Amino acid sequence: EIGFLDIPKIVKKVMNRHVRQDIVTIEDVLLADRWAREHAEDLIKRS
16 A cells, blocks of 8 residues: 555656557557556555
């Protein structure tokens, strides 16, 4: 669990780790979403 004020910090860290890729299909969107959620969860677990 994280505090409300930690949410933007986690989002910023995830966005900074992201490597831009072209989104062509809905599957691409879902893969990017899964990647972001997994990385956010990892950051939360390590904090």
